[in-house]
Amino acid sequence: MTELIEALNAPTADAGTGPVRVGDPVSRIDGRAKVTGQARYAAEHPAEDLAYGVVVNATIARGRIVGFALDAALAVPGVLDILTHLNKPKTRSIGLFYKDMTAPGGTPFKPLHDGDIAYSGQPVALVVAETFEAARYAASLVEVNYAVEPHDTRLLANLHRAYKPSRLKAGYSPPPKEKGDARAAFAAAPVQIEAEYYSGVEHHNPMELFATTVVRGPDGHLTIHDKTQSSQNSRWYVSHVFGLSKDKVTVRNTYVGGAFGSGLRPQYQLPLAVMAALQLERSVRVVLTRQQMFTFGHRPETLQRVKLAADRDGTLRSISHHAVAETSRFEDYVEVVVNWSGQLYRCDNIRLGYDLVDLDQYSPMDMRAPGAAHGVHALEVAMDELAHKLDMDPLALRLKNYAERNPMDDLPYSTKELRACYEQGAERFGWAERPLAPRSMQEGTELIGWGMATGTWDAMQMFARASAVLHADGRLVVSSAATDIGTGTYTVMAQIAAAAMGLPLEQVTFQLGDSTLPVAPIEGGSSHVTTVGSAVEGVCEKLQRRLFRLARAMPGTALRKVRFEEMEFVDGTLRRAVDPSGAVRLVDVLAHANEARIEEKYLMLPHVFKQKKYLRATHSAVFCEVRVDELMGTVRVTRVVSAIAAGRIINAKTAHSQVSGAVVWGIGQALHEETHTDHRLGRFMNHNLSEYHVSVNADIHDIDVIFVQEDDRVVSRLGAKGVGEIGIVGVSAAISNAIFHATGRRVRSTPMTPDKVMAP
Structure with missing residues (x-):
């Protein structure tokens, strides 16, 4: 220290x-x-007598291991051992321990637990050697024999199998009960919108690879440098899984090179490194490759159905939002996708639903603004569609249905300066000059569109x-x-x-x-x-x-x-x-x-009894300008104004950086990021940074961040709320709405790639 x-x-x-x-x-x-x-990051801490582990991953999506051929790998000079489910150190059952300590709740995958294969890329062996080079070469020589079973990784082909998540299995809180009669109100309303919105798989891709360095002391004490979003969570995990007392394990994560939710749970390199350190009684380092970063967790593929109905003056009469998302066979991973649609707009009839489809792949996991990033996207694109059908300004529609109290339970907001976000963001952007009709602005070969969306996120303590x-x-x-x-x-x-x-x-x-x-x-x-x-x-x-x-x-x-x-x-x-x-x-x-x-x-x-009397949330209004080359299908996001109400801002510089980075993430979600699966193999194919497209400097232009004055002493004694996730929510929807304004073409799936933008 x-x-x-x-x-x-x-x-x-x-x-x-x-x-x-x-x-x-x-x-x-x-x-x-x-x-x-x-x-120094997790893979950079020195240790005497350090051994190196390299993970071997399964090449099938479902089945079981029937045998290993390890002689060639063991013959490589410097190889110390090869750990599999057959010879790993004893571990405790860890299913129940995750319920309270790990985010999100549930029963995650256990590496080297047995010979069953649950997904392609599952770790099946750890080669440990005196040098990294020897371990890597030996890992390439490990042969695994499988009994292959049929697999299925297709969400859209399995919607008929959708089911309600298990509260016990997932620590799941279902959406609120229906308010009013959304179906009847929808049928009776003069103006209706009904659409499906699809979002593909995304991966976090932080710059720092997941890594663990276990430094074993002379007395057997383990000092573990881990890439994690909680040193104490990883310490708790190691102690319980391996039966080690608290004073025998110290976990440090003094520097973490990004995570965005991928480090909320201990990832599999941590238990594998500890297994090797205990087995060999020496220090061990395990670093995952960029390709292996695609073998655990992701933002889930999701299909959403939104139905909105309104009077001709824009008054909302019915909101229905239903989502179907994928999860693994061994765990129900649940996001709060639809609940936001019951919190943003005043309406007497609201119906929300959420189902899962279990597939042969790793469990999804939290990714920056989990659930809201695509749940609010669907709602806000639907609101834009409704505004267009009403021949009404999109901002005016939102102000028409502005909620002064939480629509679902009539609780007051602890603070809510969303109206000020709308006003200040619109003024800074110049929204008043926006023509109502699509395809009204053009410069050279590019059509110009202006779009906006609302954002919201929990204010937690x-x-x-x-x-x-x-x-x-x-x-x-x-x-x-x-x-x-x-x-x-x-x-x-x-x-x-x-x-x-x-x-x-x-x-x-x-x-x-x-x-x-x-x-x-x-x-x-x-x-x-x-x-x-x-x-x-x-x-x-x-x-x-x-x-x-x-x-x-x-x-x-x-x-x-x-x-x-x-x-x-x-x-x-x-x-x-x-x-x-x-x-x-x-x-x-x-x-x-x-x-x-x-x-x-x-x-x-936290003052729980006081806080539960309020809905505690952050809010934003996002305005953006896009320029679309219709012949090429290319979209440039040339201006973004993000007005944020997140309580008292503690550091204007770092908060601005957080929101700017989140806007960049939103641009990536809207236009670039998607992990593609070859369903014949049940495997992610673009598992690298050359084929998994993220936003780069050339994609980013003007980002203007406004912090609206707000001070929330219900959420915290500081008056602060938090800015990490609110910055991404609503960005992709604003871009989608701007593309429609530019082209008159509605794209209802992300990412909005050139082929979709050009489609008739």
Whole structure:
């Protein structure tokens, strides 16, 4: 941890000294460590006597293993062992343990559990050798004999098999019960829209490959460097699966090179690396290849049916939204796809439904804004279709049906500044100049279209602990087992602490990424700032009160009759807000008390009874301009304005970066990203970064982010909500709607590739 603290304490190139406030655009504390190579990721930690593991994957989609031919692989110089289900170390049954600790809930796949093959790419062996090169070559020589069984990976061909997910199997909460009579209201309404929307499989593709380095100490203690969104989740997993006591396992994830939900669960390289370390009694590293990154989890293929009905003035009379998504044979993975359609617009008749089809592939998993990214897409494209049929401006239709309370249960929103998002986003974009009719704007060979959509996402808060230590020299160290997957956690938490204690940022260190630190939740759901940030502010308040008590005991102090509420912490001092002349330096307080350090701890628990009285959500309004070359079918997204209401913004710079990155993701979802399956093989085929198309610099033009003023003390004591996922929701729908406005052609499936845009 010493190396980490030294790297983090080095100021960034444009980081200044002096006071810092919540909301300031502070540069990333970890920036220098990352660009200079001081930041070590999971596969970069050195260890003596380190062995290397390479995974062998199944080449069939369904069946069972009947035998291995390993002699050629074992004969490669340097090969130490080959682990299979036949000789792996003993593991405990882990099905039930996932229910409470792993996100999402369910019973995930168990690597090397038995000889059954559940999907193509399933890990069937781990070759361990003295060098990576020897392990990789030997892995290519492993032969596996299979008894092949028929497989099926086709969602659309199996819709007749769709079923309701199991609450027990998936920890599933079904959509709310129907409100009113959506079918009857639809039939009676004068204006109706009914359409199907399809979204293909997407993969996360973070830059850092999934990797685990297990460093075995002389006493058998395992220090594990893992690519994960929660060090404590991985530690809990290892302890329970392998029957190891808590003090025998430490997991660290000090730096994570992106995850986007792919690290919410421990991926299979973690248990495989631990198996090898226990079997060989030495340190082991396992790194997955880019191709193997496509062998676990993805955004699920989904088909949605949306029916909207309205009066001729645009008043919504009926909303029906039903989704069918794929899952694996061994687990019901469930997303909240349709629920958003019951939260956004005022309507008396709402019917929501969600079904699954189990297929011979790995379980899908959470991917940035799970469920909302494609659920809101379908609703918002349908709303655009309804607006066109009504000959009504799309924004006007949304304002006509603006919900002041949650339509499904009439709960108030904790805060909702969506109307301000519409107003500020539309003004910045110039929406008032938009012609109503499609194909009304053109420049050269390109048709120009303007589209918009609404976005929403949950505003969640979990529980967390934090500790804070103020040293006699004025240094503050705050700790929690949080995670930074590139979101700016290091910076934002240090900023919260520095602002609370009135210290320069360079005197504050935030420690995270270590399972021995105070408990923190998994970094997911856009909840880290509301949760860990609130714990940080809470522990700093306890530290403030402790310092205040010590300062009042100092001889000759002017603070003896002052109440704590009258105090402020500024420039390394505590002072009465109305009389700065009596300021006392924090270092002098500790010196007088003869304390080398003072420490406080804090448990942040959500105010559940208060929060459950409200619908807690973030909101956005996305406006975009596209230019379409109709002959080529190419689409350029030339302007995006994203107006976000996400509570109090803690760091304007990192928050802006989060939303800009999410918009790029939305462009990828709309136009580029899809993983293709050869159903004859039951296998993803474009499993690399040359054929799996992501947005690149040439695809990205102007992105303008607006943060609407909002302060939500129901969601968190900071007033913050979270910005990680709201930025992607609605982007693909706005692009789809803009393509229609440009061409008059409605594309109802993503990605909207040139062949679909050109289709008659």
